[in-house]
Amino acid sequence: MELRGALIGCGFFAANHLHAWQDIPGARIVALCDRDPARLADYGDKFGIQSRYTDAADLFVREKLDFVDIATTAGTHRLLVEMAAQHRVPTICQKPFAPSMEDAEAMVRACEAAGIPLMVHENFRWQTPIQAVADVIRSGRIGKPFFARVSFRSAYDVFSGQPYLAEGERFIIEDLGIHILDVARFLLGDASRITARTQRVNPAIRGEDVATMLLDHASGATSVVDCSYATRLATEPFPETLVEVDGSDGSIRLGQGYQMVVTSPQGVETTDVAPALLPWATRPWHNIQESVLAIQNHWIECLRQRQEPTTSGHDNLKTFALVEAAYRSAGTGQTIDLTNG
Ligand code: NAD
Ligand code: 89Y
Numbered sequence: 460m461e462l463r464g465a466l467i468g469c470g471f472f473a474a475n476h477l478h479a480w481q482d483i484p485g486a487r488i489v490a491l492c493d494r495d496p497a498r499l500a501d502y503g504d505k506f507g508i509q510s511r512y513t514d515a516a517d518l519f520v521r522e523k524l525d526f527v528d529i530a531t532t533a534g535t536h537r538l539l540v541e542m543a544a545q546h547r548v549p550t551i552c553q554k555p556f557a558p559s560m561e562d563a564e565a566m567v568r569a570c571e572a573a574g575i576p577l578m579v580h581e582n583f584r585w586q587t588p589i590q591a592v593a594d595v596i597r598s599g600r601i602g603k604p605f606f607a608r609v610s611f612r613s614a615y616d617v618f619s620g621q622p623y624l625a626e627g628e629r630f631i632i633e634d635l636g637i638h639i640l641d642v643a644r645f646l647l648g649d650a651s652r653i654t655a656r657t658q659r660v661n662p663a664i665r666g667e668d669v670a671t672m673l674l675d676h677a678s679g680a681t682s683v684v685d686c687s688y689a690t691r692l693a694t695e696p697f698p699e700t701l702v703e704v705d706g707s708d709g710s711i712r713l714g715q716g717y718q719m720v721v722t723s724p725q726g727v728e729t730t731d732v733a734p735a736l737l738p739w740a741t742r743p744w745h746n747i748q749e750s751v752l753a754i755q756n757h758w759i760e761c762l763r764q765r766q767e768p769t770t771s772g773h774d775n776l777k778t779f780a781l782v783e784a785a786y787r788s789a790g791t792g793q794t795i796d797l798t799n800g
Contacts (some may be wrong), residue, residue, distance in 0.1 A: 460485075461486065461490045462762060462763075463522075463525050464525060464527065465518055465797050466480075466488050466490075466526050467491075467528070468529060469492075470498065472553070474531040476580075479755045483756055485759065485763075488508060488510065488528070490512065490634055494514070496513055499511050499513060519542055519546040519548065523772065524550065528551045529543070533555045533556070536552050540570065541772065543570075544570050548573070549575045549762060550759055552579055552580065553580045553777070555637050555777050555782070556608075556776075562704040563776055567767065577772035579770050579774075581638065583639075584641055584642055587717075587732055587746070588734065588746070589642055589645070589700065589702070592702050592704065595704075600723040601708055601709035601723055602706040604647055605681070605707065606703075606708045607643065607646055607681075608683045608703040609642050609646070609684050610683075611635060611685075611698075611699075611701070611703075612692070613688055614690055614692070619663070621645065624745045625665065629667070630665070630667055630688075631657075631668050632664070636670050640674075640782065641778040642700060642702070643674060643684050648678045648680075651675050651796070652674070654672065654795070657671075661688070670784055671683070672788075700713075701713055717731060717746075741744060
């Protein structure tokens, strides 16, 4: 049976969602919603979707949906997720999940009470190179990990496509660090404490564009998560996340250019873990674009198998708690304990 979805929010990033949905057999976007009629018409025409709404309330009343994909910015997530819960429509919500922990928890509660699945579109852990690193850790080849560095440093102009990123009081941790913190959790497990420092280098934006974070993981491992949009390099790496993992028996290095080097008792192995360039993708975004297809495929599989998505709303509260704690740590200079509530 074909699963019928609707997409709310026809902005900059939603084109990737819509292309990816077209690649997923057994799922179809049957309706679009955006409060901006011009954007709605543009995407409706481009993707051949006739059912169009400027008001999400109308969409939920009139359409019979198996899921809804919310691709608006964080300020509208709670309203839209609660609307979906009220109509018992399984929901995907873009990151950042919410502007506050209170909103994030309320959305998880609303979906739990309605008995519907909720997945946060936390796609970075679905990138091919990140999955490759996770596979090596899981295989046991490097033994027990005791250290990781998960690093995203770039000077790519993200503001031209997403002007709102220059305007918020918070920038890099909330927008990008959230992914990198989630990758650290994905690779080393949940964190128990975080210490963070932030800086603003670019005078033309309001929020911080550099963040350096130190995490204690429940496993006993330590990680450094560092992000910057103020780092000019010989070869611009956007949007690559670089990873180092040291284990009791070996190490992993995911370097620029999607090369992964694994050192283990079996020797040294270099693997090209570059993402595929999907027919609708454009460099350098193809790494992110491929992960959109991967996470949406995962959602459909989970819906069919009645399984919890790996980045369920419930799971994402832990990534979101790290974001909130990072800002608190940067503001106070203190280490934040995540284990006591
Ligand atoms: P955008 O501002 O370009 O688009 C948002 C759209 O939502 C706009 O067209 C707006 O009119 C519409 N909208 C807002 N509130 C609405 C409502 N109540 N009802 C109907 N339509 C509404 O934003 P964007 O750059 O596309 O980003 C959207 C989200 O995607 C953000 O949260 C951003 O962080 C996230 N994002 C994620 C990734 C990723 O890799 N996961 C990459 C880029 C952006
Ligand atoms: O919004 C951000 C995201 O989620 O991935 C990269 C990005 O588009 C800019 O930092």
